[in-house]
Amino acid sequence: MTTGEQLERDTDYRVPALQRGLSILQMFGAAQRTLSMNDIAENLGVSVSAVYRIVHTLCEMDYLRKLGKNSYELGPQVVSDGFSYLTSRDLVDVSLPYLNALRDRTSLSCHLSIREQTDSLYLYRAFAAQRLSVNIPIGTRIPCHCTAMGRMLLTGLDDSELNNLYQHARLDDYPPPAPKTLPELRQLVEGDRERGWVLHRSDYSTAIACAVYNHLGAVxxxxxxxxxxxxxxxxxxxxxxxxxxxxxxxxISRELGASARRGVASNYR
Structure with missing residues (x-):
């Protein structure tokens, strides 16, 4: 088969209406948030009548939203589909290459955890192969208020949510520097949230933790x-x-759809 024949065959498989519909969605962006029917037709190099039914269908499916008499913007379905994909990506799969690279860069162990009630649940570890490495197994649960990662997980809660979570929890059974009372915990979390990171020292090790955010800005x-x-x-x-x-x-947050966040202080002292 000649190159020309292959190109002709590939063209035969195209669906022009679908191609135009996707092209219309691609016209919108940060610099071009709204377009008229005439703009769309002109960009495609066709008449208004040639794109009218496509635009109408995209509106019916919420991929476009009509503004006023003759202006369109991207509809909620575009956002919904995009974020559904982002949130369906497994957190470990997304984080793994970044944590492995961080371990290789620093020669220190890295861990990933999520909050389950008042516990920090360890989902992944990038273990540094050195004699004195900190190695916490996957599946380990540690009370949030006792660890750097756990405290960062708690920064995603407001005071009311924190009060509800810990209203029946005992805090005085854990050794320092863990807080002993709910007011003390609230004060710690408020400082952690403002700082954007936590440094935690135990008997023989030190941990620094930061939060990971999703597309909604939630921890x-x-x-x-x-x-x-x-x-x-x-x-x-x-x-x-x-x-x-x-x-x-x-x-990692960017991979999960988080927008750029304001910088936080990087000086630990």
Whole structure:
């Protein structure tokens, strides 16, 4: 078969109306939010009558929305379909390559967790192969108020939601630096939310955590960098780790559809 014959055959399989419909949707963007019927026809190089039924169908299916007498914008179905795809992507699958790259860059262990009631549930770990690595198994549950990731997960709740979640929970059974009372926890979470990250030191290790956001701007997960105190007890190193972690959290959030967020302070001191 010649090249010309192949091109002709490929053309035979096209559906012109579908092609035009998709082309119409692609005309809209940040710089072009509305178009008239004449604009659409002109961009396609056809008459208004040739696109009228296509535009009408797109409106009926909510892919376009009519504004006034002769102006159109993208409809809610475009947004719904796009975000349905983003939210259906498995959180671990999205986060895995970024966390692995962060581990390789820092030589520290990285973890991913979500909140289930008052617990932080560990979904993934990128384990750093060194003698003193922090290694928390997948499936581990730790009370949110006791860990850096857990506290970042709680920043997604307002005061009312936090009160409802912890109204029957005991907080005084855990060793410092975990808060002992609900008012103390609220104060901690408020500071964590404003700062945008949490540094948590335990007996022999240090963890830094940031939140991961979805397309609605809601906290859906948290990630951390954790390592032995001997490795992380250095101001310059800790600052570098924090900046790398924040960049990783932004990249994962972007993959989940989050828009650019205001920068947060990167100085841990």
């Amino acid at each position: 859906v997960a948290a990630i951390n960098l954790s390592g032995p105190e001997a490795v992380m007890d250095n101001d310059n190193a800790l600052q570098s780790y924090l900046e790398a972690l924040q960049q990783c959290a932004r990249e």
